[in-house]
Amino acid sequence: MEQQALPADYVKNMTNLLGAEEGEQFLKSYGKPRAYGLRLNTLKMTPSSPVMEVMKNQFHLREVPWCQNGFYYEESSRPGKHPYHAAGLYYIQEPSAMSAVELLAPEPGETILDLAGAPGGKTTQIAARMKGEGLLIANEIHPQRAKILAENVERWGIRNTVVTQSAPEGLSSRFPLTFDRIMLDAPCSGEGMFRKDPEAVKEWSERSVEACAARQWDIIHDAIKMLKPGGRLAYSTCTFNRQENEETIARLLETYPFMELITEKRIWPHKQEGEGHYVALLQRGGTAEEKLGIIGADVKPIRGRLQAESGAKGGRKAKAGKAAGSSKETLAAWQAFQTWADEDLPGYIPADGSPELFGEALYWLPRSSGLSLQMSQLSGLKVPRAGLHLGELRKGRFQPSHALAMASSAKEAARTWDLEPTSPEAAAYLRGETLPVPDSLKGWTLVTVSGYPLGFGKASGGQLKNHLPKGLRIQL
Numbered sequence: 001m002e003q004q005a006l007p008a009d010y011v012k013n014m015t016n017l018l019g020a021e022e023g024e025q026f027l028k029s030y031g032k033p034r035a036y037g038l039r040l041n042t043l044k045m046t047p048s049s050p051v052m053e054v055m056k057n058q059f060h061l062r063e064v065p066w067c068q069n070g071f072y073y074e075e076s077s078r079p080g081k082h083p084y085h086a087a088g089l090y091y092i093q094e095p096s097a098m099s100a101v102e103l104l105a106p107e108p109g110e111t112i113l114d115l116a117g118a119p120g121g122k123t124t125q126i127a128a129r130m131k132g133e134g135l136l137i138a139n140e141i142h143p144q145r146a147k148i149l150a151e152n153v154e155r156w157g158i159r160n161t162v163v164t165q166s167a168p169e170g171l172s173s174r175f176p177l178t179f180d181r182i183m184l185d186a187p188c189s190g191e192g193m194f195r196k197d198p199e200a201v202k203e204w205s206e207r208s209v210e211a212c213a214a215r216q217w218d219i220i221h222d223a224i225k226m227l228k229p230g231g232r233l234a235y236s237t238c239t240f241n242r243q244e245n246e247e248t249i250a251r252l253l254e255t256y257p258f259m260e261l262i263t264e265k266r267i268w269p270h271k272q273e274g275e276g277h278y279v280a281l282l283q284r285g286g287t288a289e290e291k292l293g294i295i296g297a298d299v300k301p302i303r304g305r306l307q308a309e310s311g312a313k314g315g316r317k318a319k320a321g322k323a324a325g326s327s328k329e330t331l332a333a334w335q336a337f338q339t340w341a342d343e344d345l346p347g348y349i350p351a352d353g354s355p356e357l358f359g360e361a362l363y364w365l366p367r368s369s370g371l372s373l374q375m376s377q378l379s380g381l382k383v384p385r386a387g388l389h390l391g392e393l394r395k396g397r398f399q400p401s402h403a404l405a406m407a408s409s410a411k412e413a414a415r416t417w418d419l420e421p422t423s424p425e426a427a428a429y430l431r432g433e434t435l436p437v438p439d440s441l442k443g444w445t446l447v448t449v450s451g452y453p454l455g456f457g458k459a460s461g462g463q464l465k466n467h468l469p470k471g472l473r474i475q476l
């Protein structure tokens with residue numbers, strides 16, 4: 001982008017911030033090509049998986065220094081158009097945006113909130129680090145964006161995530177002092193998006209910076225209310241001005257003396273290969289502030305919210321007792337699922353959680369040792385995804401969902417039909433077409449590409465009926 005296309009006030013502010021010499025280098029970075037990145041889905045593969053060789057060659061991958069599973073790719077290789085993308089093997093993410101979750105360092109088994117989650121870059125990164133254990137609530141305020149977030153969670157095959165669509169206060173009133181870690185990737189003035197999205201330049205003004213800082217400040221209170229004593233908060237933006245970054249954090253530290261700044265990190269486009277990001281990692285002090293009554297008196301835990309459940313692990317059958325404790329309908333749906341899974345997905349073992357039925361749709365609601373969600377807690381909230389959607393019970397027959405296919409592995413399935421990524425059959429499956437298969441293949445079949453699920457098909461009479469949802473069918 002030409003330098004003169006940048007707003008004059010912005011150029012002046014950045015020169016003031018960085019000084020004349022560095023400011024010039026910074027502004028020159030707008031004339032350079034932007035960085036493209038993808039991050040591997042370690043829920044499905046690792047950098048040593050055989051498909052990695054194919055990906056390295058095809059996408060010309062180079063490591064992102066600050067993210068273990070992050071890679072730069074060559075724009076012309078278009079990994080977003082590859083069947084491996086549909087199989088959820090990676091997430092296309094601007095490289096510097098990968099830094100925030102690295103700093104937050106989520107652990108398996110924890111209770112984590114991604115407060116401003118869509119489209120899902122940080123949610124998918126957190127989920128990968130949680131390895132399917134614990135509970136992640138991924139939230140997004142805007143309905144359309146929450147839908148995209150839910151789709152990305154599904155494509156990544158994440159089992160332990162509930163997607164909510166709520167304003168931050170809708171969550172903080174329900175989940176006080178709850179989370180081990182919170183990611184707040186705040187809505188911001190997007191100065192780090194200028195090279196990627198020239199529209200962001202048009203929307204920039206000093207007023208919009210002020211408005212963003214005010215909005216961030218509003219959201220921060222809710223984030224802090226929900227953090228457990230000892231819990232960590234990562235606050236990030238893709239903007240450069242100090243008002244939305246260091247100054248917001250300084251104000252936070254002043255207002256909440258029990259919060260401690262652990263570290264701050266900046267990525268600059270003139271210093272690193274990335275569009276730019278700011279992250280602050282903070283920790284909530286022990287329990288002193290609660291003793292002192294510093295936490296908001298408006299926050300009251302919902303009764304029965306934290307249940308002292310041991311969260312027994314075990315196979316599908318071990319969980320049936322839990323369903324019996326809820327309703328007859330849930331138990332019937334859960335039993336129908338078990339019967340189906342014994343036949344078609346015998347290796348599938350759910351994470352810690354319980355079945356929940358919404359109309360005909362059966363979900364597996366995950367839980368962590370810190371939070372055993374009750375559906376009553378979510379009442380009044382929009383919940384696009386109440387955990388892993390297992391499928392639907394229709395007229396007594398269980399029909400598996402696409403989400404279940406994506407969260408499964410080939411070794412869990414009774415039948416698979418594997419396709420070469422470059423084959424016409426893979427493209428045909430992704431377009432939603434029926435595939436020819438041997439007569440001997442019968443029943444629900446996990447369709448895979450290089451061994452990774454793309455979706456379900458149902459085989460009979462030499463044909464594989466396509467069960468890829470209509471909205472996900474694509475022309476490669």
Ligand SMILES: C[S@@+](CC[C@H](N)C(=O)[O-])C[C@H]1O[C@@H](n2cnc3c(N)ncnc32)[C@H](O)[C@@H]1O
Pocket residue numbers: 097115116117118119120121122123140141142145167168185186187188215219
């Ligand atoms: C920077 S984006 C999040 C990107 C996401 N974390 C990712 O990595 O893909 C900020 C998000 O905040 C949402 N948002 C906007 N206003 C908000 C508000 N008042 N409270 C919470 N979130 C808000 C936006 O819709 C947007 O999806």
